[in-house]
Amino acid sequence: MSASILVLGSINVDFFIRVDALPKPNETIIGHDTAVAMGGKGLNQAVAAAQAGVTTRMVGAVGDDNFGGMARDFLKKRGVDEASVVVLDGVGTGMANILVAPDGQNMIVVSSAANASLTPAHAEAAEALIASAGAMVVQLETPLDTLKTALEIATANGVKTVLNPAPVDNGVFDLLPLCEVVTPNETELAKLTGIDGQDDESLIRAMQTLRAHGAETVITTLGANGCAGLIDGELVRLPAFKVEAVDAVGAGDVFNGALAARLVLGDDYVSAMRYASAASAISVTRRSADAAPTAAEVDAFLRERT
Template sequence: MPKPIVVVGSLNFDYLIDVARLPKPNETLIGRGIRTAIGGKGLNQAAACAAFGRPVEMVGAVGADAIGQQALGHLTRKGVGTAHVRTLNDARTGQAHILVAEDGQNMIVVTPGANGRVSSADIDAAESLIAGASAVVVQLEIPLPAVRRALELARAHGILSIVNPAPADPGVLDLLPLADVVTPNELELMALTGITDLSDASLIEGLNALITAGARRAVVTLGSAGCATLAGSELIRIPAFAVRAVDATGAGDTFNGALTDRLIAGETVAEALRYASAAAAISVTRASADAAPTPREVDAFLAQHPAHTNGH
């Protein structure tokens, strides 16, 4: 049997409100509709990894409520194992309130609930699972001590680790010596490194800061500007694919799932980033955070688009 990807992270119930545009501070807007969905960066990344055909196991926590059971059922339907998702009788399942604008951009507020109770002990209970994994994927919607423990176990057992530092927390910088790959978006890169613009020089400075902090490789996602990484001292940009964005919610999670899949497959970083960018591009054309495409869909999409890797 192939080794599973182990995703350590959050499980949420999402409330998505459609708006014409995102509000300014202190501004009230009238929503155009509301949708609900199962989400959380951890759950979304686990579902994305599973969509690409690999076995996946989730480590996390939900409350003993109806939406927690829905989250577990959702993962099961996606083919994700939930034996290490703990159900807490004295906590509510995490919730996210998401504003989605016509151009696909979003604003998100997360109430952690049970996610905030994931502990190092929960991670230790999953050590044998982590020891036999192909990769460990973490985000920052659970407490940092639990994230640290997951990364410590991954490093101890020689397992590839992917750190998606979202939402941005300066404490993650202390964890980067345990990270094989760190994948902030542009706002997270700015918050973590202090860069103030997204010029080539600033991106090089920001990515180098993450590597200096200890990460073996740093990748930044840039929304409609694509993504970028470093090859030595050279900035490598992967332009975004031109699509009509409907909902960007979960695009970063799809990107991380696809990137993990391709790195496990042994692709070069440039190849993996192009594949992950294609997967994310497909996902933003769908009105859901649960929008990860299948490998067949990504392959068909890539066949319609010429290679477009630019070095700067």
């Protein structure tokens, strides 16, 4: 397996507002500490993989505005090859408005913009890049037909495929037969399967439901309860690392990027899950979605907890 990753997915500019408490429906509140950062699940996962020390390339779309240039520059500075990020004329770059409470909980509204214009033709144009990767990571913030084309290319070329089914879209069931690894969080797993609960029995039933639709391996993040995987038909649970969380935005993306990175570097699933959990734990101690730790930082974190 090539020790490289191709991430096909979304690129956004994130507008953060810190709030004392998340608003209720129809409630107007006053925020503070506004900030602008680069984000989108695709970009976040690509950066996390690159920070983990793996050659990482990104396929995505931005608009012909200042934000698009900022996003491409950001990827390059974080070690991600952005040569295959297309710039679309007359289209805006994707945007996300993010409210963050003091305990790290958040509410996010995304406007897809250029991400919605990433077409199957763009995936086909990246065929050589996909075929040469050790793994391809995708999410659901770009059109499903584009994802299907990319996954078909990857599968035909023996490339490991990792699908993060977020945000939830039931159309994902058509993609599962093309996915070697599927990584929902606990909320997404419940929405996709109709099975709620984090006890062993509920998790096994929910994960088996996704396997019945074609997924080979299912790994789910469980927030403060760590993560779990249904690996070779057996449930594996890892506890969360205890840290003081200040911002949970992007933590799941860090987990996914780090997980994929460790898999192409040769880790087994349990070792990759442990590394990804550590990377995610470090990220929530930092403000903003640009919080993915380096491999050296994760290694030091794990040594301290051995």
